[in-house]
Amino acid sequence: MTQPLVSRADLARELGYSRQRVSTLIEKADDFPEPEAKLPNGMLLWRRDAALKWFEEHPRRPYRRAGEE
Numbered sequence: 143m144t145q146p147l148v149s150r151a152d153l154a155r156e157l158g159y160s161r162q163r164v165s166t167l168i169e170k171a172d173d174f175p176e177p178e179a180k181l182p183n184g185m186l187l188w189r190r191d192a193a194l195k196w197f198e199e200h201p202r203r204p205y206r207r208a209g210e211e
Contacts, residue, residue, distance in 0.1 A: 145189045145191060146190045147188065149186070150164045150165050150168065153194075174196055175189065
């Protein structure tokens with residue numbers, strides 16, 4: 143059975159983060175899973191289960207803009 147692939151936007155929707163926040167976390171992580179595919183437009187795709195497992199193992203406080211409570 144093939145694992146579903148997800149983009150940064152898919153992860154952002156599922157996790158409740160902005161796409162920018164997901165991008166920042168992925169780019170700064172030395173141990174984020176390698177993408178499974180790179181589309182001709184440059185979009186990277188990861189195995190959904192591997193990406194979500196990484197986020198579960200690396201809990202972060204929710205992103206808040208300055209001045210929000």
